[in-house]
Each structure stands twice: as C-alpha cells, then as structure tokens.
Amino acid sequence: MIGAVNGALRRVPVWAVYLAGLLPLCWIIWLTLAGGIGVDPVKAIEHRLGKVALWFLIGGLAVTPLRRIAGLNLIRFRRALGLTAFLYVCLHALAWIWFDMGLLWAQAAADLVKRPYLLFGMVALALIVPLALTSNTASVRRLGPAWRRLHWLTYPAVALGVVHYLWQMKVISTEGWLWAAALAGLLVLRLPGLARLRLV
Numbered sequence: 001m002i003g004a005v006n007g008a009l010r011r012v013p014v015w016a017v018y019l020a021g022l023l024p025l026c027w028i029i030w031l032t033l034a035g036g037i038g039v040d041p042v043k044a045i046e047h048r049l050g051k052v053a054l055w056f057l058i059g060g061l062a063v064t065p066l067r068r069i070a071g072l073n074l075i076r077f078r079r080a081l082g083l084t085a086f087l088y089v090c091l092h093a094l095a096w097i098w099f100d101m102g103l104l105w106a107q108a109a110a111d112l113v114k115r116p117y118l119l120f121g122m123v124a125l126a127l128i129v130p131l132a133l134t135s136n137t138a139s140v141r142r143l144g145p146a147w148r149r150l151h152w153l154t155y156p157a158v159a160l161g162v163v164h165y166l167w168q169m170k171v172i173s174t175e176g177w178l179w180a181a182a183l184a185g186l187l188v189l190r191l192p193g194l195a196r197l198r199l200v
C-alpha cells in the first residue's frame with residue numbers, strides 16, 4: 001500500500017508542490033480583493049500568513065519521521081516545503097512592517113518592545129534566512145557535513161515560531177495546544193537523530 005503511494009508520489013513533479021504552496025497566498029489575495037477577509041483586514045492578512053507559515057514549517061519537520069515511521073517518502077518535496085514556509089514567514093513579517101507599522105521603523109521598534117513575542121518571531125526568521133539561502137544543491141555539496149549541522153537550526157526556528165504564536169494569544173486555544181503538541185512530538189521523534197549528530 002505505502003509502496004503504491006510512494007510510487008504515485010514519485011510521479012508528482014516538485015514544481016507542483018511549489019505551485020500548491022502558492023494557493024493559500026492566492027486565496028488570501030482573493031479574499032482581500034473581494035472584501036471577504038474580515039472586519040480587520042490587516043490583522044486577518046497577518047494572521048493567515050503566519051498560520052500558513054506554520055503549516056509548512058511543521059510539514060517540513062514531519063518529512064523525516066513520516067519516512068521512518070510510516071515509510072512515506074516525501075524527501076523530494078522537503079526543500080519546496082521549507083522554501084514555501086520561508087516565503088510565508090517573510091510575507092507575514094512584511095505584512096506587519098508594511099500594513100501594520102506603515103514602514104515606520106521607530107513605531108516597529110516600539111511595537112517590538114511592547115510585544116516581546118514579536119522578537120521570538122524575528123529570531124525565528126533570522127534563523128530561517130541562512131537555511132533558505134543554503135537550501136540549494138550547490139550549498140549542500142559545498143558545505144558537506146556542516147550543512148546538516150546548519151540545518152539543525154530548523155528545530156529552534158520552528159520552536160521559536162510556535163512560542164511566538166502561542167504567546168500572542170491571550171489564552172492558548174485548543175488549536176494552539178495542538179500545534180504545540182505537534183511540535184513536541186516531532187522534536188521527540190528526532191531525538192535519536194540529534195544524538196547521532198552529537199548535538200544532544
């Protein structure tokens with residue numbers, strides 16, 4: 001059964017995953033233009049982009065455990081998942097600085113002080129930038145074993161993203177706990193891998 005699924009997945013071109021990754025963005029743009037995004041469009045855009053970023057970040061982390069535990073091979077799509085996550089984190093941060101802060105840097109700095117969870121998001125983004133820049137095949141070859149160590153940063157980056165998400169809620173919702181549980185589960189599943197890399 002899983003062999004058939006993997007066989008079918010092998011026929012899916014990677015570009016289809018990039019294309020599918022753009023669908024939530026098209027949906028957000030469509031809702032905005034059609035006036036259906038809600039009473040507070042800026043907040044809604046910000047929140048929707050952040051949530052999509054989270055889907056792809058967690059999805060990217062799930063690739064290896066899914067292969068190990070269920071035999072599902074999505075490795076070919078991992079780079080697309082990661083880069084799509086990066087796109088949404090950038091757009092999410094851009095929505096904040098542009099629509100919310102009106103590109104006023106002093107106001108943005110004041111907002112960071114007022115809402116420290118934004119700093120967690122910023123650090124998460126800062127960690128993801130080198131990962132996105134070195135996600136190409138040439139970097140994988142050039143960096144060798146250092147590439148794996150660098151890409152281990154995915155874990156703290158996603159963890160910071162999740163903390164940022166939970167912290168911005170006044171009361172953590174059921175959905176929030178589910179995301180936290182998903183992250184915790186994925187981190188635990190990766191512990192043997194981390195041990196092999198001598199990082200824990």
Ligand code: HEM
Nearest residue numbers: 047050051053054089093096118121122124125161165168
């Ligand atoms: C890995 C990085 C990040 C992830 C995964 C992430 C994810 C999220 C999520 C899921 C939400 C709430 C969505 C909802 O409740 O529906 C959110 C809220 C927010 N995020 Fe991020 N975010 C990240 C980085 C950033 C960065 C770099 C900034 C820019 C400073 C930022 C600014 C915000 C703002 C302004 C809100 C709304 C807070 C509020 O309404 O009070 N985030 N983020």
